[in-house]
Amino acid sequence: MDITLGRKAVLIIDDFQNMRAQLSQMLGSLGVQRKPDVAGSAEEALELLRSRRYDIVLCDYNLGEGMHGQQLLDLARREGCVDVATVFIMVTAENSTEMVMGALESGPDAYLAKPISKELLNARLLKALRRRVPMSPVAQVLRQGDTEQALQLLDTMLAAGRGERADILRLKAELALETGALDLVQEVCEAVIRERPVAWAITSLGQAAMARGELSRAETLFRQAIVVTPYFMAAHDHLAAVLELQGRSRDALEVLEQAVVRSSRSLSRQRRLGWLSMQQREWELARSAWRQVIELGKPMESVRAEDYFNLVCALLEMGESARAAKALEEMQQSVAADPLLRWWFMLGRLHLAIRDRDDKEAALDALDGLMLKAIPPLEVHKALIEVLGRLGEVTRAELLRQQLPD
Incomplete structure (x- = not known):
């Protein structure tokens, strides 16, 4: 298999034209024969990746307005634009703990800090290609949906x-989990x-135990994974999930609270932290x-009207x-495409009316x-019943309750 740079198709994503030109020139001097495609924003990059x-x-990690590099990588993976055969290298001048943890959690093949030398770029590219090129046949059949x-x-x-x-073993475990081959x-x-x-293998064992209903064993395994690698964030997320399943929401909240300190x-x-925090008041x-949600x-257009409603409730x-009133206004402007917008906006307005009785009748x-x-x-139906009860609208609440399906 060809692990040389020669005929590889390359995409450079950076919001600075000079950096795009510098990387293009550097790749040419390393033997890349095709002129790299370039994008100055995450949105432009997504169009190219989809095509x-x-x-x-x-x-680059920081791409100005819109998505940053981690969000772009996560979205591109979900859409299948970046797969197990794609080399994805994150480049950045920023070195804050928050940024580094975010970048590493998204799992790029390498993380390069600016300024970048030609020698270091070449070494990282060749190392990543040795990992990714052999995966090409696997990527092809996965694109066809043939997991077996x-x-x-x-x-x-x-x-x-x-x-x-x-x-290979990690991907095999991931595919086995997806298909339920425990x-x-x-x-x-x-x-x-x-x-x-x-850590990943211990965590995968924990996921299999969860799928079997062995919650205590799953908890033990997730805790072991965290001991082995404290910054393996998937173990924290799964630990919180298994604690919730055991009815230990307070413990789950503490796990997630610590997790967002590590990687926010x-x-x-x-x-999930927002939901658990509200449950625990x-x-x-x-x-x-x-607010973080x-x-x-x-940038990824992943905000829902319900997210704004939850913020409104917390603020109240x-x-x-x-x-809270300002967040409700922003809801209307920011998530106009959400089909449930009118209902969550209505709920938010009713919750505001609990505090401001002048708006109750309207x-x-x-x-x-x-x-x-x-x-x-x-x-929304159940939430309406609850807020109408708080407003003293017993008749309206009862009528809604009668409309609930059995």
Whole structure:
């Protein structure tokens, strides 16, 4: 397999034209024959990634307005634009702990700090290509949705000694988890751990135990993974999840609170922290989490009207009615495409009316008008019953309760 740079398709993503030109020139001097494609923003990069396949992506972490490099990588992976055969190298001049943890959590093939030397870039590229090029046949069948054939190819690679053994075993465990092949997960991960304790393998064993309903064993395994590698953030997330399943929401909250101190730029982690904080009535923590959800989700257009509603609730519980009203206004402007916007906005308005009784009648009239046009979705239906009860609207609440499905 070709692990040279010669004919590789390369994409350079950086918001500074001079840096794009410098990296292009550097790659040319290293033997890249095709002129690299370039993008000055995450949005432009996504268009290119969706239109063709790249062997190598060099991406700056800070991309100005919009998504940063970690968010771009996460989204590109979800969409299949960056797969197991793609070399993705993160480049940045920033070196804060928060940024480094965020970048490393997204799992690029390498992390390069500016200024970059040609020699270091060449070394990192060749090392990454040795890992990724052998995965090309696997990536191809996965794009076709054939997980079974992908697992067969991975076994062939292991038998032939082709590719990086650790990468092959990890992907094999991930695919086995996705397909529910729990015995295979256990077989692969135990083989890895016999050689040395590895956080991802211990965590995968914990996930398999969770899937079997062995919650106590899963908790033990996730805690072991954290001891082995404290900054392996997936273990923290799964530990919080298994604690929740055991009814230990307070313990789960503490785990996630510590996790966001280590790595705060995960949208899903902040969203879960927000929910748990509200359940435990930790309103200051909830307010912070929902603000982070909105900040992280905006560039990826992943914010939901419900996220704003939760922020409104936290702000009201903190006595910040003016800020809650402002967040409600921002909801309308920022998530206009959310099909549930009108319902979450209505709920937010009713919650504000609990504090500001002058708006109560107008809010109730607006609710009556909305109810004439549509039936609220189930998650909103129950919340409407609760807030109407708090407003003393017993009859309206009872009518809504009667409309709930059995």
